[in-house]
Amino acid sequence: MENNSNFETRKPPVATTGILGWCRQHLFSNWVNSFITLLVIYFLYQLIPWFLDWSVFSADFWTNYKGELIVDRTFCSRVADPEGDHGACWAIIIVRFYQFMYGFYPPEQVWRVNLTYFLLVIALLPLLIEKIPGRKHLIKFTIAFPIVAFILLYGGFGFQIIPTNKWGGLLVTLVLGVFGIAIAFPLGILLALGRRSQLPVISMFCTLFIEFIRGVPLITLLFFGMVMLPLFLPEGLNLDGLVRVLVAVTLFQAAYMAEVIRGGLQAIPRGQYEAAQSVGLSYWQMNRKIILPQAIRISIPSIVNTSIGLFKDTTLVIIIGLLDLLGIGRGALADATWMGLSNEVYVFVALVFFIFTFSMSRYSLYLEKKLKTGINMGAD
């Protein structure tokens, strides 16, 4: 024991666990990293308090700094008191909240929109949660949902008819997004199957269609729907503006969807086709029961990503004069009573879109993880 004292005791190694160790490893591993970390912290220290102050602490919500209820821009603290240190004026969102959500939908009928939103959630449940009880029956409802939603929103069957030019705000955004995806999905499957078809004419038609749509910007297709479609149709057949836009958006989305599903189809091993044929299934039986369930399953993450793209692209309809969420915001800014509050409006619209698209992308990531660990593709 005593000869231990002859050795110099070494210092214990630098901790790599615990908070300190973690900081050392991830923030201060060498002097360059330490410098960067300090720089980033400094910027965050400047930015975050400023933003919080602007958006919350010195911002107006219902009332301004004098405690008056805000009814137009002149009441906003930063307009009424330009010398003072005032932040955002969210009153524009609060006062116009109804418009942002429903557009000019008659208030006494708005329960129909709310009911549709509620039904949308129910229709989405069986798609999002695989182990929900009674999934088979719920799926039937999901398939019927677009028709139910159309009757509820538009009218007919005893409901008062609300023309689509009264719709606006988040309602239009969601209608374009949900209907666009719901119609484009089966269309995309057909196009993908068509492109891979053995029949040269059908394959050529589908390929040409897909490549054409993917080669031009969505805005030209929207113009096509707005200005050219009326010329193509016989007189008297005047399609509703929203429907024309929906046609353009759906065709656009279907082409992209088709490519994603084609990727899934290509990943299905040949043996699956051969096995299905050898048990005597016809082309449609084989695709419906064997090929498509597997192909769609593996392409779901990409399908969700394409859908996110479509959901963001619905904002393009403001260029041809439809009032979606962004359009309502622009309308509010063009109004003299609320002019000059563009930052508030755009931040709000961005936030709404972010909530939808971010949750969609999280969902797609979750699916991707589940697929990686779950099924075992291509066992042969």
Added chain:
Amino acid sequence: MQNNLFQDQKFRGILYQTLVVGFFALGLYFVINTTAYNLEKRNIATGFSFLNNPAGFDISFSPFLDFKSTDTHLKVYFVGVLNTLLVSFCGCIAATILGFIVGIIRLSSNWLLSRIAYIYVEFTRNTPLLLQIILWYAILIQLPRIKQAPQIWETFYISNRGLFGPKPIFLDGSNIVILSLVLGFIISFFIARWAKKRQDTTGQQFPTFTTNLSIIVFLPLVVFFIMGSPITLEYPVLKGFNFKGGAVIRPEFIAMFLALSIYTAAFISETVRSGILSVTKGQREASGALGLKKNWIMRLIIIPQALRVIVPPLTSQYLNLTKNSSLGIAVGYADLVHGFGGISLNQTGQAIECMAITMATYLLISLTISFFMNIYNRSIQFKEK
């Protein structure tokens, strides 16, 4: 017999295809007929002769062609194509640079830095591009007016009407300077080729980068002074309510450029990240074992292999950016859709012709980009022996 014939796969195939072609032809016939009828009834002219009519409107942003309102619709088209190509080209380059930087930052060992990059990517990817364009534009036109425009060395002025800066004036002999610049590029290209060949055969290295940089910088500079400074700068001068002289970049262009490059860079950074992650750990360790320096490992080992994964999605991002440049119409950037597909269409009423030309142009641009990117892609793929 009938039944048997219908069960024959070949016959069924031919039958389906004939049906498809038949329906398509029938639909086409129907559409053409109704369209002709509709056009006649609404007194809309057909044909492409309108291209030679005077446009009758002004285009605020036309950096390459001089545009007057008496010019033809055909010129509107060319101005539009050039503006589309300009913003797409600048956007692609900026998006690539920013995307690579952000992609590498996201893999940084510094937790805070990679988190910041992650937040940037998520926020820009998850909000609509159109909103970002409009937001940038709204911010840019909130800048000070021309009278109070902040300045940098009395050369650059930042105002709500755009960024004003000096404009180069080419005098006699400037052609030779430009020619020498081009010559510098050509020489450095051959030096690079020679240096690579020599290194491949003998292993001797050559300071290619510094040599070429000095050739490209100093050769034109020397020629410039020999020719007696034939290129001068014209500075913007405040006169009345506007600047006289100098060059200006309009806020529409800046908003489009910023929004397109920042938005697309977020997507590119993700492909860069996945490309770098696709290079297996062994490659890094093996090159480290050979004694390569850290940044050499990145440049010589990781990036060339990652590029094979990165380039195909990068191509589609370039295509997306080019197509997205059509959103310039929202802020009044005079691109193809805004100028030719928008104003010309409204003035002449010839929707079919205008839209057909616009769509065909975009298709052509898309095909050209994918053609060149495919060539590049083939050049960086594994050369299997």
